[in-house]
Amino acid sequence: MTDTTHTETDDAQGRDEEMLLPQLGLDRRDFMKAGAAAGTLGAMAGCTGLLDRDDGTGAGGASGNADAHVPPGELDEYYAFLSGGHSGDIRVLGLPSMREIMRIPVFNHESARGYGYDDESSEMLEEAGGYTWGDTHHPRVSQTDNDYDGRWAFVNDKANGRMARINLKYFETDAIVDIPNQQGTHGACCVLPDTKYVIGVGEFRVPLENDGRSLDAPDEYGSVFAAINPETMNVEWEVLVDGNMDNGDGGKEGKWFFTTGYNSEGGVTESEMTQSDRDMVKAFNIPAIEAAVEAGDYEEINEVPVVDGRQDSPLNSGSDPVVKYIPTPKSPHGVSVTPDNNYAIASGKLDPTATVIDIAALDEVDDPEEAVVGRPRLGMGPLHTAYDGRGHAYTTLFIDSQVVKWDIEAAVEADLGSEDPVVEKIDVHYNPGHLIASESYTADPAGDWLISLNKLSKDRFLPVGPMHPENDQLIYIGDDEGGMELVKDKPSYAEPHDASIVHRDKIEPAKTYDPEDLDLEHTAAGEESVERVADDRVEVKMYSMRNEFGFPDITVQEGDTVEMQVTNIETTSDILHSLVIPEHDVNIKMAPQETTKVTFEADEPGVYWMYCGFFCSALHLEMRSQLLVEPEG
Template identity: 90%
Template sequence: MILPNLGMERRDFMKAGAVAGALGGLAGCTGMLDDNSGGQTTNGAPNAHVPPGELDEYYAFLSGGHSGDIRVLGLPSMREIMKIPVFNHESARGYGFDDKSREMLEEAGGYTWGDTHHPRVSQTDNDYDGRWAFVNDKANGRMARIDLQYFETDAICNIPNQQGTHGACCVLPDTKYVIGVGEFRAPIPNDGRDVDDPSEYGSVFAAINPETMNVEWEVLVDGNMDNGDGGKEGKWFFTTGYNSEEGVTESEMTRSDRDMVKAFNIPAIEAAVEAGNYETINEVPVVDGRQDSSLNQGDDPIVKYIPTPKSPHGVSVTPDNKYAIASGKLDPTASVIDIEALDEVSDPEEAIVGRPRLGMGPLHTAYDGRGHAYTTLFIDSQVVKWDIEAAVEAEAMSEDPVVEKIDVHYNPGHLIASESYTSDPEGDWLISLNKLSKDRFLPVGPMHPENDQLIYIGDDENGMELVKDKPSYAEPHDASIVQADKIEPAKVYDPEDIDLEYTGAGDETIERVADDRVEVKMYSMRNEFGFPEITVKEGDTVEMQVTNIEQTSDILHSLVIPEHDINIKMAPQETTKVTFEADDPGVYWMYCGFFCSALHLEMRSRLIVQPED
């Protein structure tokens, strides 16, 4: 894009503006980068350098986008600690290769990829409790649960009647439900009916039980939905929406200059389900929450439709539960919705009590707990800090609530502040997840990395300070930041948590259980497997179960049989099982893929497949 009358590309324009801001910021950043003493930068930000051997203060769970995983960072170092496979296959963990994870992925649709967007951590009393993280699959209409004791995906829910699970968040204060916000309108059920009649399409809001990962109920609404966030008291849940025109082409979807934020009354929906006011579609109770539904005609509607400027994108609830703030995307303002007023006004639009002008392309908002909101400006390539109560008091479209802006590089989408989704944010660090990096890193070809930038927001007097860049693989979206002491990861597995028999030294067995099936149970430890060789027949189904009997943490083993596409990992005290077909006669070396001792190369065994004849 060429900016009029300037004769230069937008990239160069942004870069030039960024240099001016960066030069001032580098005065602080240079001191930080050169000083590993743990002091402060010249602008007052704590040193984000975490020396070797020391640990970070926070876990940050960032979406992996098209990689289908979750990235785990330490903050403030921005060191990437781990990747958690969710909707993808990952050989180092054996994820998608061992029987358990392979079956979980197959039962959740059998897709080969996913698109993770919104990691959310479970809460109790509006504070992170360290039990689970949840994340949506924007591509395939799924929700996954991650066990934060082991940092592993342990359940995936395939959401019926939903295409494109975009928003994901929890019903608080105690994670009663995990909400999947369906984006794409389609016939419901999508079985060939109404394919040529878009007026009959619909999108659904799905409530998932976090314990069972089953869909409890869904709500059918008008228009498309986008992102979502829940109030802190369990009554209201908010989603943004677009395409109130219910079109199927760009021109049809953008005719109107207004769209809707949808406020879901969770107790009223539950009462409708309890009373049987639903239709069962694909084995799920679906409640009619469209505007002309009889359930929306009384004094206690199940969904309130709040008119906003066109195509609002992000929505988030303030830590004190006073407001839900929806960002404009195609409008330079944010809409501040008074949550308490929703129960009092007859016209939901009257609950909008503020509309500050923030800048071009506002998308998502986070909070510091001191009364400030931070919103990404996609077009301006900035993060804007603004005063929430000042926005309520100011005239609509006023810029007075804006406190300051900081340049980011470039085109930010989501952002997250430390513990922003709780009722008591920490208010020190913020990550801006930017869609473009351009010249921030070494060139790697036409596909550039994206850029996660760490910003210090803890000093209201000196202002925001850009601290670090971190490249990321396409295309991350949202994140959650949790104090490290609220999560207690295990160092070794508890065998009681694994639904497989523990096999210690001396307990190993090889048993032919049928003419064409062999079951193996063995252990692994440094330098050896339980059997130096295993003999089966051509055509056998082989079930191989292996226990890592190490007691020392961080001593991983794996069982690798390349010719059979097997690579499963066993952490200390973990038992893993894989089943495969021994189709071809021959000798196949089985070995450990993790360097575990000086005799690592000798840690191997033979799989002998005898010819059928």
């Protein structure tokens, strides 16, 4: 079924072949200028079209069949893990309500959880580079046999070259690795079917021995693809490649992993990076890379084995190269593997098409370009693609401010550049980047809901000054005959990127902590202690429960280092306590059966109230203790 209804902007843009195809003579700067203007008009036309249209077909159509209402007291069907962007955290939403349930701090400090303030999390952040901020982009949930297993979520720090792991039993970050030899970890995904590695896709080309000796030698720069052990969060090996990498996704069988790339020229300025009319998708042969590492065919750089995967590498000259370079139109952006593992699809960004790569053919062809079996023409600015499990792909069109639904096999059968595979388009508001369908990254997507993460909201919400929220929009995609239906808007703080949607049955969060899962010793009532372990160090172990701490007061000396370890001995879920000592910048959280430790300096004599920061009972205000700091001498 092909789309029979188009927006006026869609028609106007579709007539201008030169605008749509930068390789036909329009340079990148002019293309982006033209695209920005067209995108602005397209966004506004999209809003008008949605309000005017009620026939349930075509762009912005709505069949009215979606039921996204979740009554008070009832639970959502899905968890959605959305990046928090510059906030450095992960947002957890319920779907289809789009209610925000929780925020999980990752690369940021967060006082309600005491994250970055207690000893464990502050040490983890310090050992992972000591940065004060991060930029989360691509949350990915671990899988077993190509289905979500509820163990972990992983997310990259685009800004600082890090990868973090989130424990989904407790919905908290438990490990962060600062990836050596990599600046700008843009892509993040897993090697499937069983999460053998978590992959950090490095974007920026830098000298791998970045010690100042290669400041004026760009030909010595490189970007690396990093394989991280999900159990230990150690970087096992890296692969050096030509050009800059962008996004990535893994095949479902564990052999191939794909990344998009730009700057195949190896330039450092815009003019140098945009001379060629095409770039490369890189297909990483995981078994071949592992064999190279096993054989010692690598250089150890900053204590990590680095395999040479550049095009002229000897490791790419044989019948089983470590990396295959697949030509695509200029600067492809997103890449994702279809649920059946038949194809990897790269979005054009500066080209109106998507490139469909036959994964099986990669093992058969001598020239990787021969594995390209489809290139449907989708619209202006295709960025990312998701799947419904019924043979359809959904791609965001950044400049057109639309999501396009298209038939994958029809794209393989059609001529390159054909619009025939397009089924339907829907207007979104405005300029979408990533999108995600329910369980799209698995081998068996649910295919009922899709979230479009839009970069601009403009007039969709109450004005809040020059910095506007962004707009996450929920779209119902479960009715192929009725068409896509825009259901909800949700404002989001700048700047989220990607998401994963997981059915609630596949995640089993704990309601209280299991003391066996914690490194710190549990302190029960009657086991509390205050011990001076050195001339200038005091260690405190105590409990907290409704209305009281383990000690009514604690006395130390001016200049003491105080290590305070507190166990919440509540067994009832949802009864949080915290220990707050404002004058010493202490604010740590203890959920039921959790033990938390904080270390600080008692550097000023005086009386300092310690209190619980969570309203836990009618006598909450009376839940307090005193830290008494005696003057030195």
